[in-house]
Amino acid sequence: MNYNWNWGVFWAPSPDGAGTYFDMLLAGLQWTIVTAICSWLIALCLGTVVGIARTTGSRWMLLAGNAYIELFRNIPLLVQLFLWYFVVPELLPVQLGNWVKQLTYGAFYTAVIGIGLYMSARVATQVTAGISALASGQRMAGLAMGLTKAQVYRYVLLPQGFRVILPPLTSEFLNTIKNTSVALTIGLAELTARARAMQEFTFQVFEAFITAAALYVALNIVVTLLMRYIERRMTVPGLVAGG
Amino acid sequence: MEMISLRNIDKWYNPSFQVLKNCSTTIEKGEVVVVCGPSGSGKSTLIKTVNALESIQAGDIVVNGISVTDSGTNLPKLRARVGMVFQHFELFPHLKVIDNLCLGQVKVLGRSRSEASEKARKMLERVGLSAHAEKFPGQLSGGQQQRVAIARALVMDPVCMLFDEPTSALDPEMVSEVLDVMTELAGEGMTMMVVTHEMGFARKVANRVIFMDGGEIVEDRPAEDFFQSPESPRAVQFLSKILPH
Numbered sequence: 252m253n254y255n256w257n258w259g260v261f262w263a264p265s266p267d268g269a270g271t272y273f274d275m276l277l278a279g280l281q282w283t284i285v286t287a288i289c290s291w292l293i294a295l296c297l298g299t300v301v302g303i304a305r306t307t308g309s310r311w312m313l314l315a316g317n318a319y320i321e322l323f324r325n326i327p328l329l330v331q332l333f334l335w336y337f338v339v340p341e342l343l344p345v346q347l348g349n350w351v352k353q354l355t356y357g358a359f360y361t362a363v364i365g366i367g368l369y370m371s372a373r374v375a376t377q378v379t380a381g382i383s384a385l386a387s388g389q390r391m392a393g394l395a396m397g398l399t400k401a402q403v404y405r406y407v408l409l410p411q412g413f414r415v416i417l418p419p420l421t422s423e424f425l426n427t428i429k430n431t432s433v434a435l436t437i438g439l440a441e442l443t444a445r446a447r448a449m450q451e452f453t454f455q456v457f458e459a460f461i462t463a464a465a466l467y468v469a470l471n472i473v474v475t476l477l478m479r480y481i482e483r484r485m486t487v488p489g490l491v492a493g494g
Numbered sequence: 495m496e497m498i499s500l501r502n503i504d505k506w507y508n509p510s511f512q513v514l515k516n517c518s519t520t521i522e523k524g525e526v527v528v529v530c531g532p533s534g535s536g537k538s539t540l541i542k543t544v545n546a547l548e549s550i551q552a553g554d555i556v557v558n559g560i561s562v563t564d565s566g567t568n569l570p571k572l573r574a575r576v577g578m579v580f581q582h583f584e585l586f587p588h589l590k591v592i593d594n595l596c597l598g599q600v601k602v603l604g605r606s607r608s609e610a611s612e613k614a615r616k617m618l619e620r621v622g623l624s625a626h627a628e629k630f631p632g633q634l635s636g637g638q639q640q641r642v643a644i645a646r647a648l649v650m651d652p653v654c655m656l657f658d659e660p661t662s663a664l665d666p667e668m669v670s671e672v673l674d675v676m677t678e679l680a681g682e683g684m685t686m687m688v689v690t691h692e693m694g695f696a697r698k699v700a701n702r703v704i705f706m707d708g709g710e711i712v713e714d715r716p717a718e719d720f721f722q723s724p725e726s727p728r729a730v731q732f733l734s735k736i737l738p739h
């Protein structure tokens with residue numbers, strides 16, 4: 252193989268004029284992190300609502316929740332992003348559509364919404380599973396002491412259900428981070444996009460992608476450690492892990 | 495004064511399975527009524543209709559003068575004053591004992607945290623568990639957990655108490671510590687409806703015994719009469735199985 256290794260390229264100025272190539276990758280990492288966190292917040296909020304809806308005992312809410320999950324989970328993420336980015340603005344009233352298309356951070360907003368909705372379907376199935384894992388007696392005990400249905404969820408079911416699903420939620424958060432790389436297809440300059448740009452400018456494909464990969468791994472390690480810490484903090488003495 | 499009145503209760507779990515058949519009984523204030531009968535006879539279902547944890551298709555239920563079946567009734571408010579104790583305790587495992595006892599007081603009755611916690615500690619002392627306030631339920635024995643569950647119901651100042659097989663999930667050596675608390679409670683005049691197979695408790699404490707079979711109330715008589723001379727063959731058979739010879 253004829254390849255000229257040149258790790259020094261990272262200290263060369265990048266064509267965007269904002270610093271070195273390394274700075275360029277770091278800026279990409281920042282977009283990756285911000286996109287992942289915003290998407291994850293949407294996924295958690297909507298996923299919790301939909302997950303709860305499927306456990307209320309109402310047939311109608313169960314069906315609506317199931318439909319939501321099937322819709323957002325089964326269409327490939329790439330297709331969903333394209334739909335949000337290219338198709339939806341065309342379907343809006345012309346003025347609104349034009350305004351959306353001219354948004355400075357349009358790709359970012361689209362990525363956050365698209366990835367957030369996609370992941371919310373996966374979070375919803377976890378939330379439902381977590382609540383269903385609890386004995387039905389817990390719900391009855393809550394109702395019996397006079398709590399309203401909403402209070403039973405707030406004080407009895409969710410605190411326990413979320414403890415049960417903390418490990419799978421961690422891996423869904425890691426999936427969210429990985430999925431942000433799909434947003435390069437709509438022009439979001441996140442880590443993968445920057446690595447590719449660097450490769451195109453410098454032809455140092457190995458350095459660019461090895462470094463990007465290392466940054467993803469480092470990010471995952473940080474998140475995993477953080478979630479472990481949270482899991483430890485949430486452990487209840489005398490309660491067997493997993494409910 | 496009538497505390498709990500059930501009139502002609504019918505309940506179906508599905509169109510082909512009627513779990514409660516025309517059940518009627520009245521429990522006076524201060525009365526202790528034991529409900530017994532074979533497994534699957536509908537005892538748990540019946541007791542859970544009293545605080546509307548189970549819905550019914552026909553009949554009337556009135557607790558402390560308030561209709562349970564009226565769709566306008568504020569069920570959370572009603573349930574707050576009806577204590578319930580379950581077979582498997584159903585303490586909230588993620589909350590400390592003290593917080594289990596404060597949750598309903600604060601969130602349902604609107605008491606201040608300090609008022610609630612003072613009441614909780616008094617009640618824990620009463621059931622002999624003062625030392626365990628800061629523990630989690632999973633760190634207690636079954637008997638201790640069930641006593642906490644009774645205390646959790648009592649801090650709400652209930653007008654009556656429902657027990658669904660409170661001792662049947664306990665190791666034998668822990669049964670009496672729970673029954674003792676219940677006996678004491680009965681002695682203080684608490685209205686109690688107790689599903690149990692502890693016939694010793696029924697004899698000693700109950701005013702009346704309700705015997706159920708196949709979703710029907712087969713016998714509803716003073717405890718002494720029931721044990722001395724059960725009327726129905728089904729009750730005779732049940733007692734012969736359950737009582738030591």
Ligand SMILES: Nc1ncnc2c1ncn2[C@@H]1O[C@H](COP(=O)(O)OP(=O)(O)OP(=O)(O)O)[C@@H](O)[C@H]1O
Nearest residue numbers: 507508513531532533534535536537538539540659
């Ligand atoms: N949610 C339900 N759906 C359908 N059938 C049910 C349901 N809950 C209970 N049953 C049935 O209703 C009947 C009465 O149940 P219930 O729990 O009231 O009996 P029980 O007298 O308390 O019995 P045990 O002594 O075993 O606790 C049983 O045959 C049971 O299988």
Ligand SMILES: [Mg+2]
Nearest residue numbers: 537538539659
């Ligand atoms: Mg039962």
